[in-house]
Amino acid sequence: MTISKLLIANRGEIASRIIRTARAMDITTVAVFSDPDAGLPYVLEADESVRLPGSAPAETYLRGKALIAAAAATGADAVHPGYGFLSENAGFARACAAAGLTFVGPSPAAIEAMGSKIAAKELMAAAGVPVLPSAVFDDAVFDDGTGPDPAELRKAAEDIGFPVLVKAAYGGGGRGMRIVTDSGEIAGAVASARREAASAFGNGTVFLERFVESPRHIEVQILGDQAGTVVHLFERECSIQRRYQKIIEEAPSPAVSEGLRAELCQAAVAAGQAIGYVGAGTVEFVLDSSGRFYFLEVNTRLQVEHPVTEMITGLDLVGLQLEIAAGQPLPPQVIEAGLTGAGFTGHAIEARLYAEDVPAGYLPASGELHTFEIDLSNGLRVDAGFASGTRVSTFYDSMLAKVIGYGPTRDDARRVLAAALSRARLHGVVTNRDLLVGILREPEFAAGAIDTGYLDRHQPAELCPAEAQAGPVHLLAVALAGQARRREQAPVLATLPSGWRNNPSVPQRASYELDGRPAEVSYRFGRDGVQAEVDGTEVGGVVLHGTRPAPVAHGAAAQGPLPGGPARMLVDLEAGGVRRVIHVTQAGAAFYVDSVLGHTVVAEVDRFPDPAAAVQAGSLLAPMPGTVVRVVAAVGDHVEAGAVILAIEAMKMEHAIYAPAPGIVTELPITVGAQVDSGSVLAVLEEEPGD
């Protein structure tokens, strides 16, 4: 069996990643794309692509029938599911097989076996893989209305050992979770967990498990071929998580000794063998502070963080997946890599770059990504799903790219990654870059002292300190870049000195908004250099050494500016005796400033606002693009400060729009279901004079 044409049932960076390997293997690729994704790089990178009409995942990437139809239409003989979406859906794997398509992944049976957490755990325990002690109290036990005997519960908890986690067996998201440290509390905790589980998930089965406080998250990459060989490719550590979402992963783990590695990897291989695993999979463990590890689950797919394993082993996991799917045995070097224990060199760290507003509580962000440039350097790998000029929609996971640093030591990898991220030019959409850089540079992280509680101990505000100096210098750079651009484009008198006056009165002025606050820059080019003020404070020692168009950055992760795209300029500016080259990118009224001082977004305020375009006082504007899901108030309503007027949904999260002050709703120019753009007027409130 060979694979000659591969349909990729996924999107974004992983689709691009799979295309890269497939092309090297002379496999023709077929991409699928939803409407919002039509402009993403992977669509053009694939040899062929098929539209999946619609936007929401349920209409597009989760429609197995449509995907199989796309494969049939293009004559694909295999399907790679990537991660997420249908990658761990046994039904889809079966449907592929039924349609004569090779599913790049394990058997439907293996997927199913690992799909049930409780069953998987039992299976692993039987195979001798360490699992957390636990007990299950089935819904049926409660049927008689009395519930389990409190003594029985206490005994179960004591057998498990405190602290004990009590949670709903079905469903997730932490609903109904309780941590119990004392046997006296167990009965009450189980009763309330049951009530919540029954109401939220329709099944009151309760699950008790040893609670591991702030563990490390360690996982082992395994590979199994159709001949029954299962090998491991060492561990990865993914302890840096925000809201149960990994954001920084690395390989190897700084917490894993050679001895522990051998144990972990052996357990993982045992787990794989127990289910006859075929393909690439990941066995996840928690590692407690005393070095004991327990089985968590098996992911029957390629992991997001697979690149760190690739970097340290030099192997291509997608290539191996395709070879295994094509029925080939694992190559000897792969088998040996795991066996010798010396099958890896160096250290790799991956950071997940998300479009999200960290200070606002990791709120997913969307919009046009004007610039997406990460300068490539030695040891840096960028797996990106977006490029300059593409749009980030609200429909899918908001990860923009995975940026991977590699070096001989963990510190080398960390530095390569921090340098690349801190210097990246990311414009148009707010990202978690500052948080990532903050973590990479934080001493505890640098020392490898990490666990899943890391981001509870280190708040984003602490990790991304604001650079106070960036404001004035960046504002001045923006003003002077604007000046240079206007002079360049001047239809007359372009060669005269900028802003020349024989009787100078008022300096040149420009108004901006920075972090929601107004800012004013004034400057004058005189015989004695540039006199400049920012917000009324003189900036001393200003010399504009020059401005020039920014060169297009090189490398796969950097795309040139699109025609009609933003203007990019390098401002060579000396201020206060320090000379810096500052990147200024203009997209409409927005200026994006990148320098060693940090990254700033500055909005230019129109000197002559058109009175007709002015937003009415009291207007409530959409904070992000989304869909109106609820309209609570009606025109004419008196509302109190803080009252919910309406709600919009973006990225499956509901954002309420509140009245900022008491008043009367005078306009509601939207209805439920309306699509709104960031900044559209949602409601107008006439404020009532206070008492």
Add this chain to the structure above:
Amino acid sequence: MPVLRSSVDTASEAYLANRAGQLAAIAALDEQLGLARAGGGAKYAQRHRDRGRLLARERLELLVDQDSPLLELSSLAAWGTEFTVGASIVTCVGVVSGAECVLIAHDPTVRGGSMNPYTLRKNLRALEIARRNRLPVINLVESGGADLPTQSDLFVPAGRIFHDLTELSAMGIPTIALVFGNSTAGGAYVPGMCDYSVLVDGQAKVFLGGPPLVKMATGEEADDESLGGADMHSRISGLADHFAVDELDCIRIGRQIVAELHWRKLGPPASEPADPPLYDPDELLGIVSADFRVPFDPREVLARIVDGSRFGEYKPRYGTSLVTGWASVHGYPVGVLANARGVLFSEEAKKATEFILLANQSDTPLIFLQNTTGYMVGTQYEQGGIIKDGAKMINAVTNSAIPHITVNMAASFGAGNYGMSGRAYDPRFMFAWVNAKLAVMGAQQLAGVMSIVGRQSAESTGRAFDAEADEKRRAQIEAQIERESDAFFVSARLYDDGVIDPRDTRSVLGVALSAAHSGTIEGRRGFGVFRM
């Protein structure tokens, strides 16, 4: 093109003395410019601001394109008179929506922006610059009208403002009125005569007669708004084309009107490289003599003004008291006539005549750099036909049809002023360096002549000549002429378009040349070039 080589010794005593003299003069100029900018002073500026209004220069600065150059004209008008320096009006050549325009703004902080005889001359001069150079005109109106005590000097000639505005319109030169405040009685004809008018709500008052006058004339009770408000004029009379909600809106609309003109200049675009001179213009201060009686080499000046210090000299070995040649300034090709030693002899006059004819043949604008004490006198020269040769030069200057721009570097005396395209010869623009003198002759010389004439008169009538009284009178006359030849005095009377810092010369010429190219550039033809 050959490149000028400078041989200035910046450490020499003469250089340092010249520089000190120029810097002192520049400081005096800056002081006067400061007074002009201050207008009616801090108190009236504050009162104006308290009404929520912008100052004249703030309006101008917002009207012109950001970062574009702005050349203010006649800043010292009314200097040394009873009126405020600047004459309660600001006139400029500036760029609005990419088009060079003449901007005329009343300064309402000076007696409500009322017009005195100097205001009128400055206003008319700006309109003349607009007409000669084909520049759209934007009036920023807020004036209380005529300064009534000086009405006898104003009333008759002031009609010229409205005449010129409508004449400009007839020539296809757009005229715009942005009315920020009072524009009453005669002033009402400014928006009335302009092609476009914009009135600011609640501020513009445009009527022939205000409420008291109407009451007196007809007994009607009327208010400002119904007689001449922006709302009324935009909805009822139609005098206002645009209703502006505030001053910023008015300026925005003004810029939009100019943008919608799609103004095209008719002269050729700058065609030469506009690289800066090789030598620092700051050194001009040490080159130009503090005492006009000490000549200096104008090539040293050109080396600090023209593009790349490139200068192709014409007839370098003939008539060497006058330097002529070709260069470019901000990319515009020019011919240059510059006095090297003050006196013009027959050779210089004939060389100048030929050169002016050549420039007309090639449609090349001319720059006159004056430093002249006049045409040579004496038997030898009179017999050699200096009058005829001077006449040739004046004839050529007069009938030359290409733009002339004149700069008085140090001295402009006698008929040399005429031959070197002085004010009476209609240069498109004329400026004076801060230390320059202009008069029929030098003060000392004039006083001496007066003394000799007095002595001769006494002798011929047999009166006793009172040597002591003569000495006193001579000193008096010398002082008077000295004062009247001063650049500020000359500029105050609108005999030039402004006193400039020598270091600004290249920029001033750049704006002036570019403005001149708004119209066609066409030399006088008909005869061939006479070889004199």
